[in-house]
Amino acid sequence: MSSFGYNNRILMVNLSSGEIGLEHPGDAFYRRYVGGANLGAYYLLKNWKKGIGALDPENTIVFAASPLTGTPVPGFSRHSVVSVSPLTGTIVDSEAGGYFGPELKKAGYDAVVITGKAKKPVYLAILDDKVELKSAENIWGRVTKEAEMGIRKDLKEDKAIVTQIGPAGENLVSFACIVNNLKHFNGRGGLGAVMGSKNLKAIAVRGSKKVNVFNEELLREKVKSFAGKFKDNPFNNLLNRLGTAGVTTLQNTDGQLPTKNFQTGVFSKAENLSGEKIHETIFHRAEACYACSVRCKMTVSNETEGFELDPAYGGPEYEGISALGPYTEIGDLLTVAKANEMCNKYGLDAVSMGSIAAFAMECYEKGLIKKEEAEGIELVFGNNEALIQLIKAVKERKGIGNLLADGIRKAAEKMGKEAEKLAVHVKGMDFAAHDPRAKVSFGLAYAVQPIGPDHIGHFGDPGLSPDGFDNVPDQLNSFGFYDTHSPDDLDLGKAAFFYYGQMINSFHDVFDICTFTSVPGGTWELSDILELIKAITGWNYSAWELMKLGERRVNMLKVFNVLNGIGAEEDRLPPRMFEPFQSGPRKGAKIEKEALEKTIKAYYQVAGWDSSGVPGKAKLIELGLGWLSERLEKKE
């Protein structure tokens, strides 16, 4: 069979028995599920049985790329990791850029499906056709850079791409992440703890093949066109010059930079943490994910004693800066950069770490965490030292760190009702740095998305229709968008607007495309994406098929949650979102509870789900997911 874009080879690894095998799912499978998030969700659902929890040996974790991954196209560098989340109990698909996905494809595989638990720490080595489990006892407990060096030395492969967990994942911290090349992250949902529970320290991969594409010439032409135009796209231009940190000032000026545990949207010290300030002070150099000319990855270095920064760990990005900075009211750049580096070294999701620190600070301020419980950490907002101490405590699960390491929801539940009011989360996952009160469609998104408050599960409304600047970009008409909706409205029209936007971002997660580079805000337009899919796979794709692909993903995720007992009662927002912003240009803005509830019901209808948010049989059959409808009927 000559397949283009994909290898038709999926690596199956059972850590309990040590067995390693291959599956060849065939062309029809790839056309329906494609790769990335859908391929991962398919294998997880296939293997999962009721009662299997995130950290149980029977849980499955899938590392999957897409047919586009590893071709030399800007933005086509990502891969997905899919499993049950220890933070939320939902299914989670988390995408990362970098180099792991492309290298996996070049080694001749589309995905790795891992089950079981190794008796002792191991890592999986994939060197083209040679695949083996190797001891990781020497590197267990090591920070990520040391572990990566140890693995490369062990394999005698300087260029092996290592995706791994740090000590936080080994210690089963519920928001431990997975790190590739020390600076690219499958950050959200605590999938690092799933690897830790399996005694799986890392996967190292080296491939020597090339991704087989349908039309090399067209592909080359398209890549050349990107180079000629991405600097004229304001968002890609901004990313190219300042990285995602360039967004910090914009968010603050616009009154939507979450500050002091989401009490306000403006931070008086935001300038200190801006992309411009990073460039003037600790900037080392701009780097990129595989084949991407946007080069938005800004690495940092510094030699001040106590604040040494190693560029190997990359640099702080907008989400991490916000969570470790404004959320905690820390405006010292070196502290924020150091805290970010510690998260990367220990394998902690910087967003969750900043969120839990901000939550703990507000609890401390309100007397819900007593001084003795904090064990010497002066947990007040704006205290640089407290943040650094807390990161260590969480990573080691020591003292107050042990409570917080279980994630914001569990920690708040243990602390009681008053603390629960301060915990900004949905389904157990804390918020990335986009406040639904400023982008109300994010309110709906955060409430209903199966994996929790995914900030790139949808594009925000202000970007499409800045106040008073009503317009829908031409290319979105092809997806069925015709009308704008005021960024402030939360109504039935917004439900449909969000649904379509969700499907657009969803197909990006299946094809593992970086949304920064793509429709509707990036350089690649819809017509480019369709041509690129054709050039790589030979498939005659359409906007319709892309939307159905996105819908297939959302429905698979949703079915998992329903089977696992996570229903409509968890489609909600935390109390803080119904409180008005205390200051800034958006002072007074809040989410109206009744409007949100009505819009959630409307969303279910648009999605073809019942009033409890359960996907209907007809919808699942339409999407070619009849097998999941049967499982819903049998409730197993």
Add this chain to the structure above:
Amino acid sequence: MEIKVHYLSPFMEITEAKNEIIKTKKELTIAELLEQLVERYGERFAKFIYRYDANKQIEGYRVIIKKNDYLAKKDDFIKDGDQITLITAIIGG
């Protein structure tokens, strides 16, 4: 009448200034001010302000405008001494 205009990235890259004073004799709306700025700074600047359709016709805006402490609409009038900030509309979380 004097209007102070603030430029954030990526506008700043073209204007080579963080802010400037625009002097005008007649009252302007936000949309009219943007037209004047596009005239002054040229095609590249225009690409950051407007969204174009496949026929290279302006189909909408890609900028958010803050007037003093509040977000402005395109038909809002600007008064003497107002401070206007140009912010790129970020799409995609």
